[in-house]
Amino acid sequence: MTTRIGSKNKKVNSKGANSSSSTTSSSKQYPEVSIDGLSSPASSSMRSKLLHSHSDNIPAEAERSKENVTVTVRFRPLSQREIRQGEEIAWYADGDTIVRNENTPSIAYAYDRVFGPTTTTRHVYDVAAQHAISGAMEGINGTIFAYGVTSSGKTHTMHGDQRSPGIIPLAVKDAFSIIQETPNREFLLRVSYLEIYNEVVNDLLNPAGQNLRIREDAQGTFVEGIKEEVVLSPAHALSLIAAGEEHRHVGSTNFNLLSSRSHTIFTLIRFCRNCKTC
Numbered sequence: 001m002t003t004r005i006g007s008k009n010k011k012v013n014s015k016g017a018n019s020s021s022s023t024t025s026s027s028k029q030y031p032e033v034s035i036d037g038l039s040s041p042a043s044s045s046m047r048s049k050l051l052h053s054h055s056d057n058i059p060a061e062a063e064r065s066k067e068n069v070t071v072t073v074r075f076r077p078l079s080q081r082e083i084r085q086g087e088e089i090a091w092y093a094d095g096d097t098i099v100r101n102e103n104t105p106s107i108a109y110a111y112d113r114v115f116g117p118t119t120t121t122r123h124v125y126d127v128a129a130q131h132a133i134s135g136a137m138e139g140i141n142g143t144i145f146a147y148g149v150t151s152s153g154k155t156h157t158m159h160g161d162q163r164s165p166g167i168i169p170l171a172v173k174d175a176f177s178i179i180q181e182t183p184n185r186e187f188l189l190r191v192s193y194l195e196i197y198n199e200v201v202n203d204l205l206n207p208a209g210q211n212l213r214i215r216e217d218a219q220g221t222f223v224e225g226i227k228e229e230v231v232l233s234p235a236h237a238l239s240l241i242a243a244g245e246e247h248r249h250v251g252s253t254n255f256n257l258l259s260s261r262s263h264t265i266f267t268l269i270r271f272c273r274n275c276k277t278c
């Protein structure tokens, strides 16, 4: 049986700078509902709850733990450029689940989890994403989906860099660690990596794979002709992603000197020959 763990980067269509991005993760055994990423950051979450006063309670822990979809918000610190320009923080994390507005204290939004500007990506991964990876390795499809305006920190969170690896490299390493820890099972991992640019799907692992079609069959939705590469180690998977990044559309915006101008979907497909769940 194959299971998929997908990770996606998506910009929301919103004017003005905002230093927070959201991560949605889901784990379920049936097809997903689509997520509307076009509303404003504070109201974009399917799971966010507007709290009208300081005294309102956050959703009960028990209620949240039943959900297949969780929504988290990560605030990045102001950049040197923003500090120089005298930018001020408008929204901030009040504890682990509440987002508040500096100018309107009566407005607050509750999320499954809120991370402040000093939180490391490792911590975001452990709290908000790791369960989707361990679930996928057990046979439950999962998606980690990052969205936010340009320069809000999606690439930093999902890809990261050498000093602070993002959710994708951490997930790939985790998947291989799980395989090593379960020698009685036979796994095979494959990866695919695509971009959606101007509503056109391009295969980032195969430069010839341009303008691919999205199809549906009894198993679900798939991209016709997408290349799926077998990966043998974390370094192998990460080198494929790095090669794929070379083919990606990037540019500059007023808010981000190196802005990813496309949405991307990285998929890790796990095949297990002798798992109980298969």
Ligand SMILES: Nc1ncnc2c1ncn2[C@@H]1O[C@H](COP(=O)(O)OP(=O)(O)OP(=O)(O)O)[C@@H](O)[C@H]1O
Pocket: 011, 021, 075, 076, 077, 079, 117, 148, 149, 150, 151, 152, 153, 154, 155, 156, 157, 253, 256, 258, 259, 260, 261
């Ligand atoms: N948590 C963080 N801590 C420190 N710096 C961060 C953090 N998040 C983002 N940054 C920095 O902020 C800048 C913008 O982040 P990033 O490129 O990840 O945004 P983005 O949402 O991917 O933007 P775009 O949609 O334009 O590609 C980068 O210089 C990045 O290094």
